[in-house]
Amino acid sequence: MKAALFNVDVDSLWVYAQEFGVNSKTLPDLAYQEALPRLLEIIKGKNIKVTFFVTGKDLKELPAARNFCRQAAAQGHEIANHSFSHCGRFEALSVKELENEVIRTHNVITEACDTVPVGFRSPDYNINNKIFQVLIRHGYRYDTSVFPGWSTVLMRLYYLNFKFKNKKFGNFNYLLSSSMPRRLKRSKDWQKSFWELPITAAPLLRVPFHPSVIYQFGWRYLNFCLNVLKIFTPNYCIFLMHAVDLADFTNLKNKKPFPDMIFTKWQLKDKIKLINRYIDFCIESNMSFLTNINYIEMLHPSGPNAGISLQTAPVR
Ligand SMILES: [Zn+2]
Numbered sequence: 001m002k003a004a005l006f007n008v009d010v011d012s013l014w015v016y017a018q019e020f021g022v023n024s025k026t027l028p029d030l031a032y033q034e035a036l037p038r039l040l041e042i043i044k045g046k047n048i049k050v051t052f053f054v055t056g057k058d059l060k061e062l063p064a065a066r067n068f069c070r071q072a073a074a075q076g077h078e079i080a081n082h083s084f085s086h087c088g089r090f091e092a093l094s095v096k097e098l099e100n101e102v103i104r105t106h107n108v109i110t111e112a113c114d115t116v117p118v119g120f121r122s123p124d125y126n127i128n129n130k131i132f133q134v135l136i137r138h139g140y141r142y143d144t145s146v147f148p149g150w151s152t153v154l155m156r157l158y159y160l161n162f163k164f165k166n167k168k169f170g171n172f173n174y175l176l177s178s179s180m181p182r183r184l185k186r187s188k189d190w191q192k193s194f195w196e197l198p199i200t201a202a203p204l205l206r207v208p209f210h211p212s213v214i215y216q217f218g219w220r221y222l223n224f225c226l227n228v229l230k231i232f233t234p235n236y237c238i239f240l241m242h243a244v245d246l247a248d249f250t251n252l253k254n255k256k257p258f259p260d261m262i263f264t265k266w267q268l269k270d271k272i273k274l275i276n277r278y279i280d281f282c283i284e285s286n287m288s289f290l291t292n293i294n295y296i297e298m299l300h301p302s303g304p305n306a307g308i309s310l311q312t313a314p315v316r
Contacts, residue, residue: 003295004287005197005238006050006278007144008039009121010065012058012243015086016261019167028252031243032064038246040072042275048289050077053121056084056105059112066112073113078291080119081105081140088167091126098134106138119292121145125152125170125199136185136194142296143184144197144238146170148177149206151199154213179206181236181299195296199240203232210240211274215262222274226281236295237287239278245271 012031017024036052043050052072058065069079083090084104093101102120109117118141122131127145135143147170155169179201185194201208202225209225229237242263249264266274282289290298 002235002285002287003237003290003298004282004285005236005290005292005295006048007121007199007238007240007292008036008050008052008243009082009240010036010052010054010058010243011082011086012055012062014057015055015123016244018086019088029062029064030247030249030252032058032062032068034248035243035246036068036072038272039275040075042246042272043279046279046283046289048279049291049294050289051080051119051292052077053080053082053119054105054109055082055086056101056108057086059105059108069109069113073115076291078119078293079109079113079115079117080121080292081109081117082121083123086123088124089126090123091128091131091168095130095134098131099138102134102138102140118142119144124168125174126168127170132184132194132196140194141191142195142197142292144199144292146174146177146196146198147201147208148174148179148198149201149208150175151201151208151213154208158216175206179203181296183299190297195299197238197292197296200229200234200236200238202226202228203234204228210242211245211271212242212263214274215266222277226277229281230285237282238292239282241275241278246275247271 010031012029013027014024017027052069054065054069059069073079081102084101106117109115118139120135120140120143122145125145125147127143132143152170152172152174156167159167177198179198182196183193184196187193205228207225209222214222244263248268
């Protein structure tokens with residue numbers, strides 16, 4: 001059995017506005033009121049489970065965010081932690097600040113969704129040992145911030161267009177880092193192990209193929225990446241998208257915060273087609289759609305789903 005892990009980073013528009021240093025107060029909530037309900041509509045009846053990485057700030061301030069997450073959790077999707085404020089240079093925060101970011105979000109998810117989050121993705125994929133230790137201390141079961149291959153280079157280059165020289169998107173070790181799930185903390189008790197689930201890049205060339213990159217390089221590039229994936233048939237694959245990948249920007253009057261961000265330029269119908277392309281690929285490849293935590297439960301030898309054989313191997 002091969003696993004497809006659909007991951008959505010729910011970065012609301014204020015996250016982008018924050019990067020550009022502009023006021024986000026007048027921006028609509030395209031993520032929770034438009035894009036995410038649209039995703040649930042697309043996957044309806046397809047037995048697809050998704051992992052949503054949400055910020056504590058959204059859950060605290062937006063009733064629509066709480067409603068959506070509660071509803072999604074009740075439907076068997078996973079709600080995971082994406083920090084409280086999605087601040088830049090997350091990895092440079094002090095341990096106390098990191099704890100604050102993780103715990104505030106943890107508490108608001110627990111309270112709003114009646115589910116305890118156990119997974120984390122760092123803002124901009126910046127992770128280090130200090131953050132791992134904070135997560136382990138607070139009972140987290142996995143992190144999924146490492147993006148192996150060329151993504152760190154490509155994203156840095158893209159952001160140079162906006163004169164952001166300091167934005168990092170992980171570090172250059174990612175060029176060589178493993179694409180396989182790794183157990184960073186071992187324990188006989190499956191509930192106490194801690195894993196890193198790397199985001200999947202296309203095998204061999206190790207290039208990313210999530211929508212942000214497809215907007216730039218187009219359908220041929222996507223087809224190439226998926227063909228390579230098909231040939232090397234990974235047993236484990238994270239398909240990453242962001243909430244803006246199903247948001248319609250054509251009617252947004254104030255585009256000032258993101259004048260040239262490429263996700264504002266694609267038509268909604270093409271964005272929907274793109275998400276369906278990933279889903280169809282997984283179905284054609286006989287992949288099973290799992291939440292990240294369900295997948296981890298299969299990896300551990302004494303986990304509740306360990307009897308289902310799924311090797312940890314393989315995306316190169
Ligand atoms: Zn994010």
